[in-house]
């Protein structure tokens with residue numbers, strides 16, 4: 001399963017966002033990962049450790 005991601009990648013998370021989408025685009029990587037929800041454009045920052053726990057797969 002592809003788990004290599006970079007800025008611009010679309011990723012599928014294990015849990016859906018409250019808007020119903022489970023797809024996010026990576027805006028920034030590092031110790032923290034900045035993500036934008038594809039469904040509602042909500043932006044979040046989470047630690048890389050939490051991100052990798054919640055990550056299901058990388059789509060693009």
Ligand SMILES: [Zn+2]
Nearest residue numbers: 017019037040
């Ligand atoms: Zn959303």
